[in-house]
Amino acid sequence: MLALPYGDQGLLIPKRLYQKLGGYRALADMEDADLVRRIGRRRLISFRARAVNVARPKQSVLRGAALTLLHKLRVPSRLLANL
Numbered sequence: 001m002l003a004l005p006y007g008d009q010g011l012l013i014p015k016r017l018y019q020k021l022g023g024y025r026a027l028a029d030m031e032d033a034d035l036v037r038r039i040g041r042r043r044l045i046s047f048r049a050r051a052v053n054v055a056r057p058k059q060s061v062l063r064g065a066a067l068t069l070l071h072k073l074r075v076p077s078r079l080l081a082n083l
Contacts, residue, residue: 010049011036017043028081030071 011032021038024031036044067080 013039027077029077029083030067030080031077033068033071034077 013035017039021035023035025034027034063083067083070080070083071077
């Protein structure tokens with residue numbers, strides 16, 4: 001919907017860029033969205049690949065979209081984590 005990748009979609013980031021951006025911030029939630037925002041849309045390249053994510057249970061599409069919108073509105077991550 002927003003055409004932005006997040007950590008559960010797989011992010012391949014050169015170590016130098018990751019370090020330059022300061023890596024993941026210690027946020028309660030949406031740390032991947034924060035990193036993608038700092039990377040910037042112009043630096044993103046999309047490609048198709050198969051991967052399996054077992055890190056967390058699947059979120060509903062509606063819940064994910066709502067959290068993304070709230071993150072874009074700068075709702076603090078600790079509040080998002082409680083949702």
